[in-house]
Amino acid sequence: MSVTAAKGFRAAGIAAGIKENGNPDLALVVNDGPRRAAAGVFTSNRVKAAPVLWSEQALKAGQISAVVLNSGGANACTGPKGFQDTHATAEKAAEVLGRGPIEVAVCSTGLIGVLLPMDKLLPGIETAAAQLSEHGGEKAALAIKTTDTVHKTSVVSSESGGWTVGGMAKGAGMLAPGLATMLVVLTTDADLDGETLDRALRAATRVTFDRVDSDGCMSTNDTVLLLASGASGAVPEYEEFAEAVRAVCDDLGRQLIGDAEGASKDIKVEVVGAATEDDAVEVGRAVARNNLLKCAIHGEDPNWGRVLSAIGTTRAVFEPDRLNVAINGVWVCKNGSVGEDRERVDMRYREVHIVADLAAGDAEATIWTNDLTADYVHENSAYSS
Amino acid sequence: MSVTAAKGFRAAGIAAGIKENGNPDLALVVNDGPRRAAAGVFTSNRVKAAPVLWSEQALKAGQISAVVLNSGGANACTGPKGFQDTHATAEKAAEVLGRGPIEVAVCSTGLIGVLLPMDKLLPGIETAAAQLSEHGGEKAALAIKTTDTVHKTSVVSSESGGWTVGGMAKGAGMLAPGLATMLVVLTTDADLDGETLDRALRAATRVTFDRVDSDGCMSTNDTVLLLASGASGAVPEYEEFAEAVRAVCDDLGRQLIGDAEGASKDIKVEVVGAATEDDAVEVGRAVARNNLLKCAIHGEDPNWGRVLSAIGTTRAVFEPDRLNVAINGVWVCKNGSVGEDRERVDMRYREVHIVADLAAGDAEATIWTNDLTADYVHENSAYSS
Numbered sequence: 001m002s003v004t005a006a007k008g009f010r011a012a013g014i015a016a017g018i019k020e021n022g023n024p025d026l027a028l029v030v031n032d033g034p035r036r037a038a039a040g041v042f043t044s045n046r047v048k049a050a051p052v053l054w055s056e057q058a059l060k061a062g063q064i065s066a067v068v069l070n071s072g073g074a075n076a077c078t079g080p081k082g083f084q085d086t087h088a089t090a091e092k093a094a095e096v097l098g099r100g101p102i103e104v105a106v107c108s109t110g111l112i113g114v115l116l117p118m119d120k121l122l123p124g125i126e127t128a129a130a131q132l133s134e135h136g137g138e139k140a141a142l143a144i145k146t147t148d149t150v151h152k153t154s155v156v157s158s159e160s161g162g163w164t165v166g167g168m169a170k171g172a173g174m175l176a177p178g179l180a181t182m183l184v185v186l187t188t189d190a191d192l193d194g195e196t197l198d199r200a201l202r203a204a205t206r207v208t209f210d211r212v213d214s215d216g217c218m219s220t221n222d223t224v225l226l227l228a229s230g231a232s233g234a235v236p237e238y239e240e241f242a243e244a245v246r247a248v249c250d251d252l253g254r255q256l257i258g259d260a261e262g263a264s265k266d267i268k269v270e271v272v273g274a275a276t277e278d279d280a281v282e283v284g285r286a287v288a289r290n291n292l293l294k295c296a297i298h299g300e301d302p303n304w305g306r307v308l309s310a311i312g313t314t315r316a317v318f319e320p321d322r323l324n325v326a327i328n329g330v331w332v333c334k335n336g337s338v339g340e341d342r343e344r345v346d347m348r349y350r351e352v353h354i355v356a357d358l359a360a361g362d363a364e365a366t367i368w369t370n371d372l373t374a375d376y377v378h379e380n381s382a383y384s385s
Numbered sequence: 386m387s388v389t390a391a392k393g394f395r396a397a398g399i400a401a402g403i404k405e406n407g408n409p410d411l412a413l414v415v416n417d418g419p420r421r422a423a424a425g426v427f428t429s430n431r432v433k434a435a436p437v438l439w440s441e442q443a444l445k446a447g448q449i450s451a452v453v454l455n456s457g458g459a460n461a462c463t464g465p466k467g468f469q470d471t472h473a474t475a476e477k478a479a480e481v482l483g484r485g486p487i488e489v490a491v492c493s494t495g496l497i498g499v500l501l502p503m504d505k506l507l508p509g510i511e512t513a514a515a516q517l518s519e520h521g522g523e524k525a526a527l528a529i530k531t532t533d534t535v536h537k538t539s540v541v542s543s544e545s546g547g548w549t550v551g552g553m554a555k556g557a558g559m560l561a562p563g564l565a566t567m568l569v570v571l572t573t574d575a576d577l578d579g580e581t582l583d584r585a586l587r588a589a590t591r592v593t594f595d596r597v598d599s600d601g602c603m604s605t606n607d608t609v610l611l612l613a614s615g616a617s618g619a620v621p622e623y624e625e626f627a628e629a630v631r632a633v634c635d636d637l638g639r640q641l642i643g644d645a646e647g648a649s650k651d652i653k654v655e656v657v658g659a660a661t662e663d664d665a666v667e668v669g670r671a672v673a674r675n676n677l678l679k680c681a682i683h684g685e686d687p688n689w690g691r692v693l694s695a696i697g698t699t700r701a702v703f704e705p706d707r708l709n710v711a712i713n714g715v716w717v718c719k720n721g722s723v724g725e726d727r728e729r730v731d732m733r734y735r736e737v738h739i740v741a742d743l744a745a746g747d748a749e750a751t752i753w754t755n756d757l758t759a760d761y762v763h764e765n766s767a768y769s770s
Contacts (some may be wrong), residue, residue: 077705220697295764295766298766306463325486338499381686
């Protein structure tokens with residue numbers, strides 16, 4: 001159901017010919033209102049793709065009526081021509097839909113440093129507009145895939161409240177915090193203003209997408225949009241709505257990790273006993289980005305020494321001789337030294353759970369990552385992205 | 386010639402039985418004086434192995450008569466017993482050599498979190514002492530190898546000055562700045578005090594070992610020692626001596642990169658046009674640590690978009706639309722966008738040269754790294770280190 005689970009939205013996904021292999025590559029999501037409120041968060045990479053620069057401006061203008069998304073090209077590092085192309089994309093969608101161009105957000109994903117084939121993209125917008133449907137969410141989710149092996153959607157509904165939050169995501173490589181590298185469009189039929197959407201979205205991404213770190217690499221195109229149509233007429237309590245947005249983001253984030261390029265393990269790095277949440281996040285990221293540890297996990301080796309050497313690179317509050325580490329429930333490191341027998345650690349399953357206890361306070365945070373595999377190397381040495 | 390190229394030093398390398406495969410695993414380097422000045426730099430990892438904690442103390446006491454080095458175990462994260470073992474190692478060497486224990490530095494390398502087999506290590510010190518020789522430098526270099534495929538030595542002599550700087554290094558994985566993960570012992574017969582050695586050593590490591598970043602992982606055991614015997618009687622000019630130390634460190638650093646685990650490419654990341662040297666180093670490290678770029682280089686794909694997306698994660702001064710990137714002499718990115726034809730980039734050879742021009746000033750720095758390969762994954766998922 002994806003982005004059309006909530007009332008007031010239509011979507012489409014088509015093959016416009018941007019991808020040479022003929023796979024779907026263009027999605028359109030339209031908010032039919034009555035409200036057209038929106039919020040967004042974007043990559044913190046200082047090298048931002050043209051569609052990111054455009055969509056940031058569009059959001060400032062206050063309302064988003066439609067989102068055009070393409071795979072097959074990131075339109076990043078493409079200079080003034082790249083920005084003109086994004087602008088032309090928004091103009092075309094606005095014309096077809098009878099709205100203003102500044103109400104159209106644009107998202108692109110694919111190879112950096114290549115101009116988009118506008119002769120295919122612009123006619124594709126007309127084709128997609130003609131296929132817009134209240135059941136088009138799945139097709140839209142399919143059209144934004146790059147190296148994703150599956151499309152990702154999620155829906156949470158409040159039966160008592162009569163409102164829904166749904167969404168779609170793409171992303172398989174270049175997954176790193178602030179944000180995980182991806183495009184995400186969330187929709188709701190709740191009747192909320194942009195400020196409330198912004199508050200709920202930032203609260204959600206901070207503890208979900210921002211804590212997904214597949215390979216430490218941050219993209220130029222990350223975009224997460226939340227659009228509200230108000231079509232349900234329901235005005236939810238903020239806390240309930242924020243929790244629904246968080247749940248959808250969490251589910252989509254887990255789907256991104258579960259489909260990360262070449263990965264054979266999903267690794268949950270849970271940092272506890274930290275002096276502050278910032279410390280916990282810093283330690284979690286350092287552990288999640290340690291290539292040697294990621295290789296060890298791939299080899300089903302509970303190599304806790306690599307966890308400690310990663311923790312040691314951080315500025316977090318801790319004493320080396322008070323650190324504890326558990327892998328899949330076995331405390332293999334106690335007080336910075338040898339703990340329970342590492343032979344007891346069972347690592348046969350896809351999910352691996354590492355707990356790093358800093359013994360310095362009560363704060364905690366969880367970062368999700370993947371193992372490092374020969375398949376990751378193969379996929380990213382053979383594929384330009 | 387290694388650590389015995391300079392006069393006043395003897396060394397030995399033996400198989401003490403620490404490694405189960407019977408390979409050499411214990412080295413001894415002795416300074417016969419007349420001077421016993423020394424300087425050292427150690428890992429900036431906050432989780433420090435017992436021998437690092439011990440050797441830092443020994444250096445503070447002012448003179449180093451001998452260094453005991455073992456492979457086959459890092460003696461890191463081994464608690465109070467691990468520190469006692471390092472202490473006992475120094476005591477044993479001091480006893481055999483007729484010196485004080487606080488004059489004995491200790492270096493260990495190998496698996497983290499496992500106690501050393503002291504019943505083999507202590508008798509090994511006696512065996513090694515009996516084999517000390519002015520020609521023992523190569524054997525010592527061989528005995529400190531872990532996953533190194535070759536041993537690493539280097540020598541620079543001043544013919545006019547009549548003095549020499551020589552050294553040995555080990556290190557193949559866990560190579561990252563501050564320092565590259567490794568053990569290095571340098572010796573000189575120049576007649577210099579500890580303060581001068583310290584100044585020259587820090588100046589050298591800052592621009593050599595500190596700028597080697599094979600896999601972004603920082604070890605718990607990094608140690609670089611510089612010992613002076615004064616046996617040549619020569620007192621070199623500081624600048625000439627410092628340059629010799631820098632040259633030996635640079636050579637050994639390049640040998641480390643050339644032998645990095647699983648690597649098929651040595652990548653020189655040269656950052657130019659930076660506002661400050663710190664900016665240049667930060668950008669160089671960000672590029673050198675980007676797994677996606679490292680995979681692309683492995684695939685001989687001049688994927689400059691991944692260079693830009695790495696630069697964008699830094700705090701360095703730059704404007705995205707003024708960035709330029711050359712790969713092997715071809716400016717594939719100009720003004721943040723598409724530059725010369727990427728088809729012109731020839732990447733068939735082991736060395737790859739990336740120039741990132743920030744167009745923001747005159748400062749520059751070079752970081753050396755490797756590509757990311759399936760062999761790296763294999764070696765580090767099958768081997769506990």
